[in-house]
Amino acid sequence: MEPPAEHVHWLFATGFLLLGLCLLARALVGEDVWSRRPWRAYLWPSLLFLMGVLMWPVMVFYTNSMIHMVAHGAWAQTMMLAGAAELGLVRGKLHNVAWRLAMPLALVVSGVAILVHEQNGWLFSRAAFLHHVIGWTALIGALFPLIGAFRRRSPVWSSGFAITFVVIAVFLYSDRDVAPIFGHLSPLAGEQHR
Amino acid sequence: MSTQLITERVATRRRSLRARAVAALGPLTMLGGVCWAFLQPYRITLLHPHDQGFWWLFVQPPLLAVLVGVVFALFVAPGVIEDLQAEER
Numbered sequence: 001m002e003p004p005a006e007h008v009h010w011l012f013a014t015g016f017l018l019l020g021l022c023l024l025a026r027a028l029v030g031e032d033v034w035s036r037r038p039w040r041a042y043l044w045p046s047l048l049f050l051m052g053v054l055m056w057p058v059m060v061f062y063t064n065s066m067i068h069m070v071a072h073g074a075w076a077q078t079m080m081l082a083g084a085a086e087l088g089l090v091r092g093k094l095h096n097v098a099w100r101l102a103m104p105l106a107l108v109v110s111g112v113a114i115l116v117h118e119q120n121g122w123l124f125s126r127a128a129f130l131h132h133v134i135g136w137t138a139l140i141g142a143l144f145p146l147i148g149a150f151r152r153r154s155p156v157w158s159s160g161f162a163i164t165f166v167v168i169a170v171f172l173y174s175d176r177d178v179a180p181i182f183g184h185l186s187p188l189a190g191e192q193h194r
Numbered sequence: 195m196s197t198q199l200i201t202e203r204v205a206t207r208r209r210s211l212r213a214r215a216v217a218a219l220g221p222l223t224m225l226g227g228v229c230w231a232f233l234q235p236y237r238i239t240l241l242h243p244h245d246q247g248f249w250w251l252f253v254q255p256p257l258l259a260v261l262v263g264v265v266f267a268l269f270v271a272p273g274v275i276e277d278l279q280a281e282e283r
Contacts, residue, residue, distance in 0.1 A: 014261070
């Protein structure tokens with residue numbers, strides 16, 4: 001009854017796409033306009049926190065090795081931490097600017113975890129390629145919220161932050177359990193699916 | 195025409211561009227999903243539902259992308275544009 005792994009990636013892609021659109025709209029109109037309605041201010045941190053919570057069942061049901069379990073657990077924790085920190089900042093419970101570093105931390109930890117737990121090379125299969133490319137996207141994308149934490153009014157960093165999530169969503173939508181990448185598919189990867 | 199008027203007009207045009215950009219996000223996402231559905235119609239299992247399991251019928255990526263666009267366009271974008279226009283006034 002469990003969905004195939006690729007379906008889980010597509011469901012998370014949907015969450016990341018919605019998150020990216022919200023962040024892009026926020027970058028376009030500015031934080032003041034975006035936060036005019038309280039529910040909207042809570043929207044993207046809540047979505048991020050929820051995705052962190054939903055990562056736990058993924059960790060439990062889809063990990064077939066210790067390194068996979070640690071990687072998925074790290075994503076779950078850092079996504080929840082980043083979502084909770086942003087919720088605290090929006091609510092006014094947290095004031096220190098250091099809490100804004102939770103988001104770049106989440107992206108760095110996620111990027112490192114996804115790169116470390118992919119044991120195969122770039123062209124082993126599409127899934128392996130996407131692990132590498134998503135890992136590097138998360139690592140490079142961490143620069144946007146990192147710099148944005150100190151330059152709050154600059155639309156460049158907030159737009160880059162939003163586009164990072166949209167790009168990750170596109171990569172996750174491209175995932176298949178066993179599929180070639182640029183015509184390459186290792187015979188060790190198994191039989192190609194549709 | 196005075197410099198102040200020109201500046202105000204340019205500022206208004208830029209702001210309306212922002213509103214248009216926000217309004218376009220949802221439809222563009224929907225368009226992306228529709229284009230994907232045409233490029234990979236086999237991803238839409240509703241078109242050939244026989245012998246498909248629950249998850250293949252429930253999770254259809256192009257439709258999910260369209261759904262995100264619809265949700266954003268219906269529930270998020272209108273309020274953002276309304277607040278942006280109020281801010282501009």
